[in-house]
Amino acid sequence: MDVLTTLARTFFDWDYIRAVLPDLLGTGLWNTLVLALSSAVLGTVLGMGLAVMGLSRSRWLRFPARVYIDVFRGLPAILTILLVGQGLAQVTRPLFGYNPYPLGILALGLIAAAYIGEIFRSGIQSVDRGQLEASRALGMSYAGGMRLVVIPQGVRRVLPALVNQFIALIKESSLVYFLGLLASQRELFRIGQDEAATTGNLSPLVATGICYLVITVPLTHLVNHIDRRLRSGRRVAAPNDPDGPDGPGDPDGRGGPDALAKLNLTVAKEPA
Amino acid sequence: MTSSATQGPPRDGATFTSVSVEVRDLRVSFGTSEVLRGVDLRVERGQTACVIGPSGSGKSTLLRCVNRLQEPDSGDVLLAGESVIATDPDALRQRVGMVFQHFNLFPHRTVLDNITLPLRKVRKLARDRAEETARTWLAEVGLADKAPYRPAQLSGGQQQRVAIARALAMDPEVMLFDEVTSALDPELVKGVLGLMAELGERGMTMLVVTHEMGFARQVSDTVAFMDRGRVVEAGPPEQVFEQPESPRLRTFLSQVL
Numbered sequence: 018m019d020v021l022t023t024l025a026r027t028f029f030d031w032d033y034i035r036a037v038l039p040d041l042l043g044t045g046l047w048n049t050l051v052l053a054l055s056s057a058v059l060g061t062v063l064g065m066g067l068a069v070m071g072l073s074r075s076r077w078l079r080f081p082a083r084v085y086i087d088v089f090r091g092l093p094a095i096l097t098i099l100l101v102g103q104g105l106a107q108v109t110r111p112l113f114g115y116n117p118y119p120l121g122i123l124a125l126g127l128i129a130a131a132y133i134g135e136i137f138r139s140g141i142q143s144v145d146r147g148q149l150e151a152s153r154a155l156g157m158s159y160a161g162g163m164r165l166v167v168i169p170q171g172v173r174r175v176l177p178a179l180v181n182q183f184i185a186l187i188k189e190s191s192l193v194y195f196l197g198l199l200a201s202q203r204e205l206f207r208i209g210q211d212e213a214a215t216t217g218n219l220s221p222l223v224a225t226g227i228c229y230l231v232i233t234v235p236l237t238h239l240v241n242h243i244d245r246r247l248r249s250g251r252r253v254a255a256p257n258d259p260d261g262p263d264g265p266g267d268p269d270g271r272g273g274p275d276a277l278a279k280l281n282l283t284v285a286k287e288p289a
Numbered sequence: 290m291t292s293s294a295t296q297g298p299p300r301d302g303a304t305f306t307s308v309s310v311e312v313r314d315l316r317v318s319f320g321t322s323e324v325l326r327g328v329d330l331r332v333e334r335g336q337t338a339c340v341i342g343p344s345g346s347g348k349s350t351l352l353r354c355v356n357r358l359q360e361p362d363s364g365d366v367l368l369a370g371e372s373v374i375a376t377d378p379d380a381l382r383q384r385v386g387m388v389f390q391h392f393n394l395f396p397h398r399t400v401l402d403n404i405t406l407p408l409r410k411v412r413k414l415a416r417d418r419a420e421e422t423a424r425t426w427l428a429e430v431g432l433a434d435k436a437p438y439r440p441a442q443l444s445g446g447q448q449q450r451v452a453i454a455r456a457l458a459m460d461p462e463v464m465l466f467d468e469v470t471s472a473l474d475p476e477l478v479k480g481v482l483g484l485m486a487e488l489g490e491r492g493m494t495m496l497v498v499t500h501e502m503g504f505a506r507q508v509s510d511t512v513a514f515m516d517r518g519r520v521v522e523a524g525p526p527e528q529v530f531e532q533p534e535s536p537r538l539r540t541f542l543s544q545v546l
Contacts, residue, residue: 145391145393147389147391147393148393148395150358150389150393151387151389151393151394151395151452152407153358153378153382154356154358154382154385154386154387154389154456155382155407155411155455155456155459156379156380156382156383156407156411156459157379157407157410157411158379161410161411165406165410166395166406169397170395170396170397173397
């Protein structure tokens with residue numbers, strides 16, 4: 018009984034949790050999301066560039082992409098964050114002042130780009146060669162065929178892996194606290210850790226963990242959802258598609274409008 | 290040419306504006322294996338030539354040299370006397386339509402978008418003009434009602450007819466067909482071959498690589514038999530099928546007929 022009470026007080030002390038919640042939700046959550054989202058955008062853009070370079074026929078484009086990816090995937094994230102965040106701080110101080118966020122975002126984005134680049138490359142490579150050939154045969158340039166036909170299909174296939182990478186980024190954004198943050202700049206982890214240190218109790222960190230889970234668990238399930246859809250062959254429809262996910266999907270792929278007409282007919286008749 | 294792309298197919302019974310094709314001493318090697326060892330072939334304007342022969346004989350490679358999806362090591366192809374080697378590949382491919390064995394429709398786009406995409410991006414048509422042209426061609430191949438669907442929602446035969454419409458919408462002067470019925474269920478083959486025969490009748494110059502001997506016999510003006518990278522025998526279908534001269538063609542025909 019005593020052990021249980023001790024454990025409960027160590028991890029789930031409601032008073033400590035209630036004390037840290039306003040900071041977590043008011044400051045930490047926002048800062049974490051800013052870090053994760055900004056670096057995700059940066060990583061996706063750079064990653065696409067790396068993927069296209071990696072698939073180029075020119076070795077002078079392939080080689081730098083290869084080296085970049087090897088280096089940033091091979092280094093511990095914390096090392097990259099410290100090198101970029103502290104190393105470049107002197108140079109960028111006139112621009113950003115003492116705000117470590119821009120460099121933190123840059124470091125996280127550079128790391129993410131290496132992983133996302135590999136994800137995109139594998140996705141684009143998995144698209145049937147015939148797609149580019151058909152594009153070329155219709156008079157499109159290599160770049161046009163890649164941009165309009167091949168890359169959109171490749172990206173669609175790796176959406177689950179991409180969301181996984183975004184989840185990793187949300188968690189890794191906690192490492193930015195190594196760069197030193199002002200009170201208003203603290204993200205989720207730093208707030209929880211500060212509070213745990215001052216109170217000598219781990220409950221604030223548990224509350225922090227729950228905040229992370231509130232973001233990451235729905236994303237994980239989103240991954241599973243997308244994955245299941247891609248596997249079952251149902252297309253993830255673009256918003257302007259006339260045959261959206263609830264459109265005339267027929268399992269054997271032979272139905273067409275007739276199948277839809279039959280379906281509508283049955284549904285319409287039911288109430289009568 | 291560009292202006293006629295906006296007008297859709299030739300009206301009732303009218304003919305296509307097509308050109309002659311002349312293949313001259315075409316040679317292609319992949320590493321140490323010679324795939325084409327000096328191929329010559331002439332297709333007059335508005336005529337249909339079928340290329341038959343065992344697999345690996347270089348039929349597809351020959352076809353791919355015409356629109357330079359494959360660069361020949363030497364030799365040339367002349368369209369109305371103009372060298373394709375001397376023509377910019379992207380410009381060349383606007384004059385040469387190609388249909389593939391596995392359709393190669395764009396699965397992430399609707400049937401309509403499959404046809405409008407190259408019209409808009411290559412021919413630079415405005416969206417409404419492109420859609421108008423695309424719908425005309427879809428109607429022409431009997432699939433007007435399939436415009437909003439994804440390719441995967443169509444049967445193989447319907448997909449192949451969309452692919453043909455997509456190529457024709459670009460207003461080509463020559464059409465290349467690379468074993469376009471080989472991936473189809475037997476009952477779907479007829480519709481595609483019928484459509485191709487109709488194009489031939491309307492004056493499209495066509496180069497057809499096929500295993501459909503019935504089609505080759507009935508529809509083509511010239512049949513070329515290829516084996517090991519060479520045209521072994523070529524001539525009118527009656528001659529090639531009824532009086533084959535070379536032993537290799539006789540053996541081949543006895544196996545496929």
